Amino acid sequence: MNPDSRQIQLNWVDPTTKEQQKLRLKLPIAIGRELSKMPSTIHGDRVSRLVLESTQVSRFHALILFEQGQLVVTNQSQSGTFINGISVNRGVLNHGDQLQMGNYAIAVTFVASSLETDSVISFHPDTDLPEPEVQRKTVTATSDFPPAIFQSQQISVRDLYATNLPVYQIDYVAIGAGLGSFIWVDFLRIFGVKVRQIVAIGLEKQPYARYQRLCLNSQIPLHERLRSNSDSCPDNIWGWPSYAIREAWRDFYKGKINSALQYLWQVFAEPTLAETYTPRAGNVFDSIDREAKRIGWHQIFRYGRVRAIRKTDDERYAIAYSCSSSNHRDRAIVLARYVHLATGYPAIQFLPDLQKYREKTQDFKSVVNAYEQHEHVYKHLERYGGTVLIRGRGIVASRIVQRIYEVRQRNRNIFVLHLMRSPKSQGNKFDAAQRQVENHYEFQPFNWPKACWGGELRAILENASPQQRQQFLKDWGGTTTAARSDWRRIVQEGISQGWYQITFGEVERVEREQQNTITYIKGKDLQGQIKLQADFIIDATGLEAKAKSNPLLDDLVTHYNLPLNHLGRLAVAHDFEITEMRSGKGRMYAAGAITLGGPYAAVDSFLGLQYAALRSADSLAAVRAPGMHRLNCFCSFSQWCKWITNQSPV
Amino acid sequence: MTPTLLGRWQTRLLLLATIGAFVTSPFALGYLRPEASFSFFWVLGYVAIFGIAWDIVYDYLQKFRWDRDWPGVLQLLAGIWEAAFLAVILKIFHLPGIPQETSLFWFALHYSLVWLSVYISAQVIMRILFLRWRFHGGQWL
Structure with a gap:
């Protein structure tokens, strides 16, 4: 290390969001959970204090100092500090070492990495397909639509009509028209609202269209289980x-x-x-088809892409949307008092080094994201064999390993390198409980502990302060997969037969050399470097949901100065209302991944969407929104009878 | 199920007072046995009263489970444990309202039917009548 710089770079994956965190800090460095418990100066030097929000990290956990030409870490915590898995009270840190504290695994680098960009794959604004080449910002290109009056905070309805655009009036608008919208509309219908009072605006008629596509791409065919x-x-x-x-x-x-x-x-x-x-995925989609028909979804759905939403002077919202197709341009405004935002994941997360590789080589075939269509990988493997490098260790990685295992039954010449950032020997802890770990995979039936949906953890999170919520989400979150016996057997078999190998390390860069991808991993010292050669690289690290990645939400947040929570998502109340958007009697709600970090953890699940819809439906019934009646025992029973006999709710 | 302590108490009391009483009636009125006996209702009462204490124990144990859940199979084990405990107390000590010579066969039959109907009602009727029940850890109030 260059002693003059006295700076190191720390890289880690946030346990809640799974996003990569990168920080360059000046020595000395104190790490802990509470800023006030860490020293602000040591021997007259100002200390860089890094706060990690997790109960598994002590208030003051560890100290990194530069002593006699080397970097020394001193443990300050009872739960221990680990260098490359070995517990240390005082240990020397080298370039490329892995520092572990609670549920954090931090890679230490002396030379700063040049990868600084936030990389994602966007969904195409018109087709909704994952499009690696589409740049995020191009979709917000300025034009004559939405009209100029949308620049004000509040629009007068008279001015709206003066634009000569078609203006429709309706009571309820669901924006997104995916599963989040569908579930909300289902509640509205069952609570008494009529078909003609609701519009759902989105790109695809089937509410599960995008979800199904992402399932199929990430290797869940219809007969497989979600x-x-x-x-x-x-x-x-x-x-x-x-x-x-x-x-x-x-x-x-x-x-x-x-x-x-x-x-x-x-x-x-x-x-x-x-x-x-x-x-089974197919059974779920079939059941949604039946319910969509029962509640009249196809009359409620309207094709279009919402461009902007503004408050109006008559306590409503003006929603500007375009429904242009290749042969004609069509734009319109909808006026509604109750609006629901469920736009889903704005983009697919893509590892920065892989993004760089693609930009440099324009090779979109060997390096793919698991959520993109990548069937060609399996076809190639089946015919010619080869090596696949998998990045990420969640549920999607498990499915890909399963798919490769199936292909391998027809061609034995297939090998899998599973690259993980750090070993995982211990599962997350919370109070008296701990998560199970096997072969560096952390197991959990669903993406959150079960009690987050309707048990004790739901109540704990709802009653917690924003600060405490950050900690709870870190403790309960993280990358996990399901303890399916077939997956466990495949991994065990692969390891013992040698065709499946788990490697750890921090990727420096990915290059193309003679028909192969070469992944360079930082070695322990500056000279050492590990090279991993593979025919294909599959990024299975996940989806991205920052409000700023979605042009519509970005516009709304900027225009009304809406608060975002600590994860950069929309801040919502317990009933999922975006309270800052209240417009007199008008109410705006949100649901899904765009609300993670608030009062509820399991926002991006079927049951979580139902919870959000129930909370907003109850609050709409409480303000006597048109047609809404709170569902008491009798109404609930009679509505259930209508469901079982497949009759329309109203 | 992912019950909270309050949810456990509320569901236990409601279901014993309704479904439990309904299942107990034929036993108490003598439709199933030669003689009528009000002691079956006393059994139901003890299941409720002791259960309030047991629920505190279960809630404590549940905190050791990562998912903080309480699957059906643990409900069954808890049910068997409560029955065994009650039977021993009944036979060794005298509990008001229940004669010490009560037949264990009839006790077991009555208890099993009550447990089964309460379990099924919690899975079916509570969900259908109380939409918010499953999101509030079993609280229906």
């Missing part, structure tokens, strides 16, 4: 009959008594004595 609970039914607000009961019933009817009994046993004993039941 990572979702039996009673998380986007088609049924009561969760009964659950998917397990429906599947058991169907199998029983077909004479498959054993599998029917197995599903029932699974939901009775999961996760303790049986593997968690999860529904």
Whole structure:
């Protein structure tokens, strides 16, 4: 290390958002949970204090000093500080070392990395397909639409009509028209609102279109199972009959008594004595089709892309949307008093080094994101064999390993390198409980501990302060996969047969050399460098949901100066209202991934969307929004009877 | 299920007072046995009263589970444990309202039917009647 600079770079993955964090800090450095507990100066030098929000990190956890030409870390915590997995009280840090504190694994670099850009793959604004070449900012190109009056904070309705654009008036508007919108509309319909009072604006008619595409790309064909609970039914607000009961019933009817009994046993004993039941993707989509028909979704859906939303002078919202197709330009305004935002994940996260590789080589075939269509990878492997490098260790990585295993049954000449940033020997801890770990995969049936949906953890999070929420989300979050016995067997088998190998390290860069990708990993010292050669690299690190990545939300946040939470998502109240957007009687709600970091953890799940929809529906019923009636026991029962007999709710 | 302590108490009391009482009636009125006996209602009462204390224990144990859940199979084990405890107390000590010579067969039959109907109602009826029940850890109030 160059002693003059006295700076090091720390890289880690945030346990909640899974986003990469990068910080260059001047020595000495103190790390801990509470700023006030860490020293501000040492021997007259100002200390750089790094706060890590997690209860697994002590208030003052570790100190990094420059002593006699080397970097020395001193542990200050009872739970210990680890260098490359070894517990140290006082240890020397080298370039490329992994520093572990609680659930954080921090890579230490003496030479700063040149990768600074935030890289994502956007969804195409018109087709909604993942488009690696589309630059995010190009979609907000200025034009004559939305009209100039949209520059003010509040629009007069008279001015709106003066624009000569078609203006429609309606009570409720759902923006996005994906699963979040569908579930909200389902609640509105069951609470008494009529079809003609609601409009859902989006790009695709089927509410699950984008979700299904991402499932298929990330290797969940229709017969495979989603990572979702039996009673998380986007088609049924009561969760009964659950998917397990429906599947058991169907199998029983077909004479498959054993599998029917197995599903029932699974939901009775999961996760303790049986593997968690999860529904087949195809069954979930079919059930949504049935419910969409029952509630009149196809009359409610309107094709279009929302460009801007503004408050009006009559306590409503003006929503400017374009519904242009290739042969004609069409724009319109909808005026509504109640608006719901569920625009989903704005983009797919893409590892910066892979983004750089693509920009440099224009090779979009060998380096892919798991959520992009990448069937050619498996076809190539099946025919010619080869090596695949997988990045990320969540549920998507598990599915890809499974798919490769299946392909491998037809061609034995396939090898998998699974590159992880750091070893994982211990699972996250919270109070008296700890998460299970096997082969560096951390297991959890769903993406949050179960009690986040409707148990004790839900209540704890809702009642917590924003500061505490940050900590809880870190403690409960992180990258996990399901403890499916087939996946565990595949990994075990792969390791023992040698075709599946787990490697750890911080990627420096990815290059193309003679038909192969070469991943360079930082070595322990400045000279050392590990090279990983692979035919394909699959990035399975996830989706991105910062409000600023979505042009519509970005415009709304900037225009009305809306507060964002610590994860950069929309700040919402307990009932999911964006309170700063209140316009007299008008109310605006949000749901889904764009609200993570607020009062509820499991926002991007079927059941979480239902929870959000229920909370906003209850608050709309409380303010006597048109058509809305709070569902008491009797109404709930009569609505359920309509559901089971497939009759329209109103 | 991911019940909270308050949810456990509310669901237990409501279901024992309704479904539990409904299942107990034929036993108490003598439709299933030669003689009528009000002691079955006393059993129901003890299940409720002791259960309030047991629920505190279960809630404590639940905190050791990462998912903070309480699957059906643990509900079954808890049910068996509560029945065994009650049977021992009944036989060794005298509990007001229940004669010490009560037949264990009839006790077990009545208790099992009550447990089963309460379990099924919690899975089905509570969800259908109380939309918010499953999001509030079993609280219906």
